[in-house]
């Protein structure tokens with residue numbers, strides 16, 4: 001394995017819901033859900049990578065984004081350093097260019113949807129955070 005791959009992931013918010021996409025057939029871990037994003041290219045800033053990936057995948061352009069947390073995760077086939085951003089505002093409506101299934105989720109209401117291993121903690125954290133805000 002060649003080192004750790006830098007990955008950006010956007011938690012895109014709209015009306016109190018966040019966006020998640022299903023990894024399409026043909027990609028490693030197809031069928032698992034994740035936050036839209038992908039690998040950072042050489043020489044690219046994290047923000048530029050996020051904007052590029054969200055445009056490529058979904059036709060969305062983040063206009064207000066904030067780096068939230070970073071974590072490393074070792075899968076069997078790859079080690080990643082994930083940079084999670086909150087995307088508070090964006091332009092465009094979702095157009096899944098790469099054939100992704102996608103959904104807006106109420107935090108805490110993701111049911112049995114299988115998220116990538118590195119993302120389950122994040123999804124749980126969003127649920128706790130939304131709960132605390134409600135109470």
Ligand SMILES: Nc1nc2c([nH]c(=O)n2[C@H]2C[C@H](O)[C@@H](COP(=O)(O)OP(=O)(O)OP(=O)(O)O)O2)c(=O)[nH]1
Pocket residue numbers: 007008009027034035036037038039040073078080082116117118119
């Ligand atoms: N996009 C994204 N990737 C994630 C998340 N959580 C997580 O563990 N990953 C992992 C899955 C992959 O191993 C890696 C991202 O690679 P990718 O295959 O989606 O990236 P990409 O679209 O740039 O890849 P490529 O097909 O061009 O190689 O990070 C997440 O929330 N979003």
